[in-house]
Amino acid sequence: MIKNKTSTSEKVSSIGERALISCLTEIFKPAPSGKEGPAFQEVIAGAGSDDCAVLDLEGEECLVATTDMLHRTTDFPEEMTPWQMGWMSAAVNLSDIAAMGARPIGLLMAIGMPATTEIAFVEALAKGMKACAEFCETSVIGGDIDTHDELTITGTALGKAKKTRVLSRSGAKPGDLVCVSGYTGSAGAALEALLGKIEASEKLLKSLLEPVPRTKEAQKLAASGAVTSMMDTSDGLAMSLHELAKASKVGFRIKEEALPIEEEVIAFAASPDKLLNLALYTGGDFELLFTVSPEHLTKVQDICKLSIIGKTTAKEEGILLERADGGTARIEQKGYQQLKAEGNRKLKKIHSYKIP
Amino acid sequence: MIKNKTSTSEKVSSIGERALISCLTEIFKPAPSGKEGPAFQEVIAGAGSDDCAVLDLEGEECLVATTDMLHRTTDFPEEMTPWQMGWMSAAVNLSDIAAMGARPIGLLMAIGMPATTEIAFVEALAKGMKACAEFCETSVIGGDIDTHDELTITGTALGKAKKTRVLSRSGAKPGDLVCVSGYTGSAGAALEALLGKIEASEKLLKSLLEPVPRTKEAQKLAASGAVTSMMDTSDGLAMSLHELAKASKVGFRIKEEALPIEEEVIAFAASPDKLLNLALYTGGDFELLFTVSPEHLTKVQDICKLSIIGKTTAKEEGILLERADGGTARIEQKGYQQLKAEGNRKLKKIHSYKIP
Numbered sequence: 092m093i094k095n096k097t098s099t100s101e102k103v104s105s106i107g108e109r110a111l112i113s114c115l116t117e118i119f120k121p122a123p124s125g126k127e128g129p130a131f132q133e134v135i136a137g138a139g140s141d142d143c144a145v146l147d148l149e150g151e152e153c154l155v156a157t158t159d160m161l162h163r164t165t166d167f168p169e170e171m172t173p174w175q176m177g178w179m180s181a182a183v184n185l186s187d188i189a190a191m192g193a194r195p196i197g198l199l200m201a202i203g204m205p206a207t208t209e210i211a212f213v214e215a216l217a218k219g220m221k222a223c224a225e226f227c228e229t230s231v232i233g234g235d236i237d238t239h240d241e242l243t244i245t246g247t248a249l250g251k252a253k254k255t256r257v258l259s260r261s262g263a264k265p266g267d268l269v270c271v272s273g274y275t276g277s278a279g280a281a282l283e284a285l286l287g288k289i290e291a292s293e294k295l296l297k298s299l300l301e302p303v304p305r306t307k308e309a310q311k312l313a314a315s316g317a318v319t320s321m322m323d324t325s326d327g328l329a330m331s332l333h334e335l336a337k338a339s340k341v342g343f344r345i346k347e348e349a350l351p352i353e354e355e356v357i358a359f360a361a362s363p364d365k366l367l368n369l370a371l372y373t374g375g376d377f378e379l380l381f382t383v384s385p386e387h388l389t390k391v392q393d394i395c396k397l398s399i400i401g402k403t404t405a406k407e408e409g410i411l412l413e414r415a416d417g418g419t420a421r422i423e424q425k426g427y428q429q430l431k432a433e434g435n436r437k438l439k440k441i442h443s444y445k446i447p
Numbered sequence: 448m449i450k451n452k453t454s455t456s457e458k459v460s461s462i463g464e465r466a467l468i469s470c471l472t473e474i475f476k477p478a479p480s481g482k483e484g485p486a487f488q489e490v491i492a493g494a495g496s497d498d499c500a501v502l503d504l505e506g507e508e509c510l511v512a513t514t515d516m517l518h519r520t521t522d523f524p525e526e527m528t529p530w531q532m533g534w535m536s537a538a539v540n541l542s543d544i545a546a547m548g549a550r551p552i553g554l555l556m557a558i559g560m561p562a563t564t565e566i567a568f569v570e571a572l573a574k575g576m577k578a579c580a581e582f583c584e585t586s587v588i589g590g591d592i593d594t595h596d597e598l599t600i601t602g603t604a605l606g607k608a609k610k611t612r613v614l615s616r617s618g619a620k621p622g623d624l625v626c627v628s629g630y631t632g633s634a635g636a637a638l639e640a641l642l643g644k645i646e647a648s649e650k651l652l653k654s655l656l657e658p659v660p661r662t663k664e665a666q667k668l669a670a671s672g673a674v675t676s677m678m679d680t681s682d683g684l685a686m687s688l689h690e691l692a693k694a695s696k697v698g699f700r701i702k703e704e705a706l707p708i709e710e711e712v713i714a715f716a717a718s719p720d721k722l723l724n725l726a727l728y729t730g731g732d733f734e735l736l737f738t739v740s741p742e743h744l745t746k747v748q749d750i751c752k753l754s755i756i757g758k759t760t761a762k763e764e765g766i767l768l769e770r771a772d773g774g775t776a777r778i779e780q781k782g783y784q785q786l787k788a789e790g791n792r793k794l795k796k797i798h799s800y801k802i803p
Contacts, residue, residue, distance in 0.1 A: 103569060104562035104594075111569065111592060118573040119587040133552050134588055144589035146553055146605070150505035158603055159591050160557040196489050197502055201516040201601045206460035213459060213467065217474040231475040232490055232500035235515050235601075236467060238460075245557045245591075245601035247514055249502070 141259050141338070142190035142322055143250070153257055155250045157187040163242035168285050168300065173212045175300045176244070177219025183325065184248035185227045185304035186377040190323040192258035192313025193250030195306055197232035198224050200246050203239030220246075227306040256313045260338035262320040263382035267403040269343055271351060272305055272379040272395045274298075275328045276366070279373020280356040295355050302377040308395040309379055315394065317387030327374040327426030332410050335380060342408035345401035345422060347415045363415070371412075372426050497615050497694070498546035498678055499606070509613055511606045513543035519598035524641050524656065529568045531656045532600070533575025539681065540604035541583045541660035542733040546679040548614035548669025549606030551585035551662055556602050559595030576602075583662040612669045616694035618676035619738035623759040625699055627707060628661055628735040628751045630654075631684045632722070635729020636712040651711050658733040664751035665735055671750065673743030683730040683782030688766050691736060698764035701757035701778060703771045719771070727768075728782050 103111055135145040135153060143155035161167070161183065167176050181198055188195045200220055204213065217231075224230050229248075252258075263269075281299035284291035305323070312318045320339050324331045328350075332343050350370045360366035382403055383391055391397065401413075410422045459467055491509060492501040499511035517523070517539065523532050537554055544551045556576055560569065573587075580586050585604075608614075619625075637655035640647035661679070668674045676695050680687045684706075688699050706726045716722035738759055739747055747753065757769075766778045 101566050102562065103560065103564045103566060106566065108592065111566070114566065114570065115573050115590070115592070118570065119577055121586055134586060144553065144555065146588070148504055148506075149508065152505065154510065154605075156553070156555055156603070156605060157589065158555040158557045158601065160559050160593055160595075160599070160601055162559065162593070162595055165594070197500065197512065199500065199512055199514040199603060201514045203516050203518065203599065204459065206458065208459045210457050210459060210462065210467070210470065214470065214474065217471050221475055230477055230490060232502070233513065234471070236464065236471070237516055237518070238521070239516075239518055239597075239599070241596065243516070243559065243595070243599055245514065245516055247512070247555060247603040249510075249512060249605075 136259070142187040143193070145191070145257060148251070151253050151255075152251045153254045155188060155191045155193045155252060155257065156247065157184055158245060158247040159183045159187070160243065160245040168282065170285055171300055173215035174219035174222075176242070177216040178223040178301050180244040180246045181220045181223035181231075182302050182304045182377060184246040185223065185229075185306055186302070186323045186325055188248045188250035189304050189306040189309035189379065190258070190321055191250065191252055192256060192309050192318070192321060193252035194310055195227050195229035195248055195250045197229055197249045198246060200231055200234040200244065202234065202236050203243040204236070205240060205242065206238045208242070223304070227304055252313060256316070258313050258318055258321040258381070260320055260322050260335050261340070263335060263339035263341050263403045264319060264384070265341055265403050265405050267319050267382040267384050268388060268399050269345065269401040269403060270381050270383055270391070270397050270399050271324065271328070272308055272397055273376065274351045274353045274356070275324065275371075275376055275378065276356050276369035276373060277353050278302060278375025279327075279369045280359045282373070282375060283369075284359065289359075291359070292355055295353070299375055302375065304377055305379050305395065311394045312379065312381060312391055315387070315390040317383050317390040319382045319384060321379055321381035324376045324378045324380050325374055327372050328376075328380065329371040329422050330374070330424065330426035331380045332422060333424040335382070336406070336410055339382075340406050342404040342406050343401055343410045344404050344408065344413065345411065346413045349398060349400045351398040351400070371422060374426055492615070498543040499549070501547070501613060504607070507609050507611075508607045509610045511544060511547045511549045511608060511613065512603065513540055514601060514603040515539045515543070516599065516601040524638065526641055527656055529571035530575035530578075532598070533572040534579040534657050536600040536602045537576045537579035537587075538658050538660045538733060540602040541579065541585075541662055542658070542679045542681055544604045544606035545660050545662040545665035545735065546614070546677055547606065547608055548612060548665050548674070548677060549608035550666055551583050551604055551606045553585055553588035553605045554580050554602060556587055556590040556600065558590065558592050559599040560592070561596060561598065562594045564598070579660070583660055608669060612672070614669050614674055614677040614737070616676055616678050616691050617696075619691060619695035619697050619759045620675060620740070621697055621759050621761050623675050623738040623740050624744060624755050625701065625757040625759060626737050626739055626747070626753050626755050627680065627684070628664055628753055629732065630707045630709045630712070631680065631727075631732055631734065632712050632725035632729060633709050634658060634731025635683075635725045636715045638729070638731060639725075640715065645715075647715070648711055651709070655731055658731065660733055661735050661751065667750045668735065668737060668747055671743070671746040673739050673746040675738045675740060677735055677737035680732045680734045680736050681730055683728050684732075684736065685727040685778050686730070686780065686782035687736045688778060689780040691738070692762070692766055695738075695759075696762050698760040698762050699757055699766045699778075700760050700764065700769065701767070702769045705754060705756045707754040707756070727778060730782055
């Protein structure tokens with residue numbers, strides 16, 4: 092008997108996150124002949140398409156919204172303080188607002204926690220959330236609390252962007268330069284250091300434990316008019332390149348030598364292959380990956396620490412890496428994928444995908 | 448030694464949900480001398496004040512937003528189907544949008560589920576969410592999925608309302624009539640029937656398992672201009688009366704005989720005291736509790752099944768019940784409170800409070 096590939100008695104663990112997201116997206120999308128009430132007309136981009144859903148507003152702006160659920164076991168390294176857990180819970184959502192080039196306007200934080208949690212822990216958690224919100228020039232405007240066996244935090248971030256300036260994953264054109272803010276692989280190296288009990292600088296550890304959402308830089312990048320597509324790198328650079336390529340229907344040619352990697356990470360990696368693995372295939376860096384048309388490069392060069400890591404190519408060319416030794420390799424679509432978790436859950440993700 | 452009442456080594460279970468919400472609200476509110484950036488100026492009502500947070504928008508409308516975290520053990524009766532769990536997860540949030548008199552414009556649904564969950568379960572869950580969203584003339588616009596030991600769903604609902612028409616909990620004036628839509632105590636009776644394995648009609652069970660958010664009625668009530676304050680009754684009528692009284696700085700005088708109770712619930716209750724307990728102190732009815740100035744009553748009378756259950760009085764008079772036997776009793780501030788959970792978590796809540 093041939094097993095039906097899409098049998099509904101299959102477990103979510105066997106189909107993987109992306110397949111499940113497609114399945115949900117299919118269910119949630121309004122029927123083609125469907126309702127056209129005012130609520131549906133407002134949805135510019137809904138389930139399945141980008142870092143945030145986009146809703147129409149009166150006037151020049153649109154509303155962007157995103158949500159992320161984090162759990163203590165799988166999302167917060169043991170070494171993380173409650174303050175850092177709060178910061179992180181806000182940061183993952185604010186980074187998605189940044190990815191759209193939007194200005195954050197508020198956070199909702201739902202917290203499920205064991206009844207034995209100390210008040211001091213909750214206070215530190217809330218202060219971390221507040222600090223991250225304020226860093227991004229917004230505030231926690233609401234939420235929900237209840238009891239739960241495991242600390243679980245679901246944040247929702249709202250933002251606004253000019254309709255003509257909101258940045259999506261689609262929009263990259265062959266010839267566009269591929270840019271990334273900050274460094275890549277830092278959070279991945281920090282996580283390896285923590286898990287392997289290897290010494291690392293406080294600065295490196297902070298890149299994992301207190302990631303900085305690039306909301307300010309993102310708004311300037313959007314305002315420049317020079318950026319053709321954008322997303323964040325929280326699931327790893329390789330994953331983000333694949334997502335951007337898929338949405339924009341393009342390929343990328345990335346130069347290994349151009350990847351911005353911190354000195355400490357270079358020293359930390361035992362071999363060039365190990366280093367490349369950190370730079371491409373580990374998540375947790377909340378940087379911006381974006382494409383810029385070459386003639387407008389000067390408009391963005393001073394906005395943030397920016398590295399041009401390659402060029403946009405035709406879709407058929409795929410996503411390639413020009414190795415330092417002159418060879419060429421494919422950049423694989425791997426990094427963190429949820430739902431593939433083994434029986435025993437363990438720390439393995441920094442950030443989960445969205446339905447949009 | 449005198450124990451410090453606010454010691455931070457205390458556990459959240461010992462202070463109760465309301466005290467913890469106050470503590471978080473205090474942390475989240477911007478400092479009085481604080482930032483006045485554009486993001487803060489947009490917050491009309493933030494953490495701690497109402498069913499939803501309210502944000503300013505350009506034009507005539509404002510944005511309302513709310514979030515709710517639900518868990519399989521504590522929020523979904525065993526008898527609930529996955530479709531109903533999906534419906535419920537959307538409904539709790541849409542009911543909060545209704546409470547503001549707003550029009551829902553989108554839902555974000557974050558789902559954490561065991562890796563062993565069957566695809567068919569997730570599909571049914573999603574279809575339930577979609578059905579509830581469509582009933583309320585909106586759609587699921589995004590979300591997040593990841594693995595978690597216990598099924599946990601955090602929904603976020605967004606809505607829009609005219610700035611001049613958005614309804615809050617404050618606004619009731621002495622002399623205003625107190626009204627409630629639909630019936631009270633139905634969901635509570637259904638839960639008792641389920642827990643006690645007592646037979647109940649499908650209709651009664653549905654009032655618990657598929658509660659109907661009153662978004663359509665709420666928008667009409669808001670548009671009438673006759674309603675002075677509103678909230679939903681999901682935490683029980685008594686709790687809602689206390690919340691409304693506190694926010695509006697008023698008292699209420701409620702008539703036992705005017706409480707709208709379904710025939711089946713009257714038959715179900717073994718005694719008048721038991722019936723009163725169901726009507727006042729059990730949650731899960733997603734009805735609207737609102738106040739109307741008497742001269743405008745005709746404007747709302749045909750909007751929904753509406754019962755006038757009493758009158759708004761001065762704050763000093765408290766919240767009283769005129770008993771059927773002619774006596775008067777205090778309506779206590781009790782119903783469901785989160786975080787007071789015993790060591791063993793069990794089904795005990797329908798809906799949790801918000802930080803706003």
